[in-house]
Amino acid sequence: xxxxxxLDQVYKSFGSNPVxxxxxxxxxxxxxxxxxxxxxxxxxxxxxxxxxxEHIDRGSIEVCGIRVxxxxxxxxxxxxxxxxxxxxxxxxxxLTVEENxxxxxxxxxxxxxxxxxxxxxxxxxQVGLEEKAAAYPEQLSxxxxxxxxxxxxxxxxxxxxxxxEVTSALDPQLTGExxxxxxxxxxxxxxxxxxxxxxxxxxxxxxxxxxxxxxxVWEIGPGSMLDDPQTPELRAFLDNGL
Amino acid sequence: xxxxxxxTTTHLLYLVMAIGWTLVLSGLAxxxxxxxGFGVMLARISPRPWLRWLAMLYIEGIQGIPLLILLFIVxxxxxxxxxxxxxxxxxxxxxxxxVSAYLGDIWRGCIEAMPKPQWEASECLxxxxxxxLRLVIVPQALRLSLPPTVGFLVxxxxxxxxxxxxxxxxxxxxxxVINNTIFQPFLIFSLVGAFYxxxxxxxxxxxxxxxxxxxxxxRQA
Numbered sequence: 001x002x003x004x005x006x007l008d009q010v011y012k013s014f015g016s017n018p019v020x021x022x023x024x025x026x027x028x029x030x031x032x033x034x035x036x037x038x039x040x041x042x043x044x045x046x047x048x049x050x051x052x053x054e055h056i057d058r059g060s061i062e063v064c065g066i067r068v069x070x071x072x073x074x075x076x077x078x079x080x081x082x083x084x085x086x087x088x089x090x091x092x093x094x095l096t097v098e099e100n101x102x103x104x105x106x107x108x109x110x111x112x113x114x115x116x117x118x119x120x121x122x123x124x125x126q127v128g129l130e131e132k133a134a135a136y137p138e139q140l141s142x143x144x145x146x147x148x149x150x151x152x153x154x155x156x157x158x159x160x161x162x163x164x165e166v167t168s169a170l171d172p173q174l175t176g177e178x179x180x181x182x183x184x185x186x187x188x189x190x191x192x193x194x195x196x197x198x199x200x201x202x203x204x205x206x207x208x209x210x211x212x213x214x215x216x217v218w219e220i221g222p223g224s225m226l227d228d229p230q231t232p233e234l235r236a237f238l239d240n241g242l
Numbered sequence: 243x244x245x246x247x248x249x250t251t252t253h254l255l256y257l258v259m260a261i262g263w264t265l266v267l268s269g270l271a272x273x274x275x276x277x278x279g280f281g282v283m284l285a286r287i288s289p290r291p292w293l294r295w296l297a298m299l300y301i302e303g304i305q306g307i308p309l310l311i312l313l314f315i316v317x318x319x320x321x322x323x324x325x326x327x328x329x330x331x332x333x334x335x336x337x338x339x340x341v342s343a344y345l346g347d348i349w350r351g352c353i354e355a356m357p358k359p360q361w362e363a364s365e366c367l368x369x370x371x372x373x374x375l376r377l378v379i380v381p382q383a384l385r386l387s388l389p390p391t392v393g394f395l396v397x398x399x400x401x402x403x404x405x406x407x408x409x410x411x412x413x414x415x416x417x418x419v420i421n422n423t424i425f426q427p428f429l430i431f432s433l434v435g436a437f438y439x440x441x442x443x444x445x446x447x448x449x450x451x452x453x454x455x456x457x458x459x460x461r462q463a
Binding site for chain 1: 359360362363364365366367368369370373377378381382385
């Protein structure tokens with residue numbers, strides 16, 4: 001089966017600082033991949049390059065048949081296929097939870113108000129926040145805000161979901177809420193690529209784990225690779241992190 | 243009826259009427275200046291470098307010229323080329339240009355103060371730059387821009403007094419006219435000053451209150 005996301009020898013620098021140094025990997029439809037690695041290893045940059053929030057210097061990225069590195073790319077088309085959730089939620093503070101979700105449905109997908117509201121209610125139910133539809137983001141806990149951010153992305157029916165350290169800013173209890181939602185999504189067959197520091201979650205839920213180190217894919221394999229690291233770098237990372 | 247010396251109720255009524263013209267000119271300058279200023283702001287944050295450069299040139303050029311000179315250019319300058327404008331129109335046009343440069347710059351600052359992740363979150367939902375600006379950025383920046391905008395409105399009201407030099411009869415000019423007939427400059431211009439104060443002070447206080455509220459909200463965020 002052809003991959004839904006494919007990175008081939010991707011290079012990216014910020015000024016004179018090389019962040020990605022020939023990153024290659026593929027994600028199959030319905031697969032859940034967890035990217036782990038130390039801060040500065042290039043995990044988040046790789047994710048941002050997939051959604052074209054950063055331009056790559058060399059190599060190629062293909063998502064759902066769209067060449068992301070093509071200068072003439074239709075960004076709207078790409079972003080209808082890819083949903084991304086950030087560490088800092090990035091909800092729109094001037095809109096209610098429901099309006100946050102309805103905004104792009106109304107203006108990008110051109111849904112009627114009632115259609116958009118119906119979609120919003122459905123995805124809010126999916127993340128267990130139906131009763132918070134009329135609340136403003138500032139009235140929610142961090143975990144609830146993150147679940148709304150996930151619902152907002154889901155509402156657009158993307159083929160691939162990217163999660164960039166979505167639980168890093170949350171305490172353990174709130175982290176649990178968000179991980180449960182992500183686990184449900186994975187069980188539902190959503191193609192997911194997540195950058196995470198939650199090793200136990202990655203091991204339990206991910207189909208494959210990518211360990212990035214110094215801007216390269218250092219190790220790639222099933223969850224069990226965390227029990228038997230092949231490289232001293234992954235061993236050291238796991239020893240420091242666990 | 244005589245109120246003080248030769249100063250009568252007729253003079254007082256004349257001044258009160260002139261307040262109306264001061265407000266008309268202020269409103270004209272603010273509304274037209276806001277419309278043009280929004281365009282200047284859009285150009286200033288445009289992804290096209292040449293448009294940003296042009297907007298910057300406009301802002302710096304206009305901010306470097308006194309309003310009085312702009313009034314002379316529009317009123318006296320254009321009349322040389324056959325465009326003789328009524329003083330209200332000339333004052334309105336000159337002030338629109340002046341106000342647009344300042345409001346465009348104030349609003350650019352407010353737009354640029356919006357966190358970059360808000361732009362990114364919107365773009366990641368496949369919204370265009372214009373949709374992001376209109377539906378996500380501007381509504382949030384509007385709140386931030388209210389105190390400086392109201393603060394500048396106070397300046398606009400006071401600046402309308404310059405229109406007196408091209409013969410537009412607003413509050414200052416009305417004071418001059420009355421003074422020319424009864425020569426009681428201390429009384430008349432004190433009264434004119436008091437009227438300006440009465441117009442501007444509530445707006446200044448409102449602007450300060452909004453600024454304080456915004457600072458508190460920002461501290462809590």
